[in-house]
Amino acid sequence: MQFLKSVHHIAIICSDYKKSKHFYTQILGFEIDREVYREARDSYKLDLSLNGQYCIELFSFPEPPKRTSRPEACGLRHIAFQVEDIEAAITYFKFKGIILEDVRIDEFTGKKFTFFADPDDLPIELYQI
Structure with missing residues (x-):
């Protein structure tokens, strides 16, 4: 039996919240559904939609570790x-x-x-x- 229906969202942790927020909203054209600051984590969470469909959760965390993304590293x-x-x-x-x-x-x-x-x-x- 197939339980999965579709992709719900993609979660992205950014190093510079303001810069990434600008990129995803002002350049890529995502719409902001909700933006919250989570004081206990010193972290923002930005819910973004594209053409009315919820797509991306953009997170900020203090000092997130770097992730190797090239060339052809494991992961996303x-x-x-x-x-x-x-x-x-x-x-x-x-x-x-x-x-x-x-x-x-x-x-x-x-x-x-x-x-x-x-x-x-x-x-x-x-x-x-």
Whole structure:
């Protein structure tokens, strides 16, 4: 029997809360559902939605340990977002100061994709649908 229905959210711990909040809301366009400061943990929790769907929990913690994310380390490899027009998306992100990799073609689907990084160097993929 299949119990899983869909992905509920992705949790991300950031090193600079204000910088990451700006990136995910002002550059990627996520909407803030809720923002709370948890005094006992000296930590923020920001709930973010995309097109009305809850997607990301953004956390801050004092002095979080670094995580090796490249090259090909174990763990979460990247998060990916669908776009209808990858060239338009690239133009937008470049205008916002984001450095993107060259566009590649998925060898199995023939679809275009590219990568860039969030403020903590978490790989983010844009995948043209």
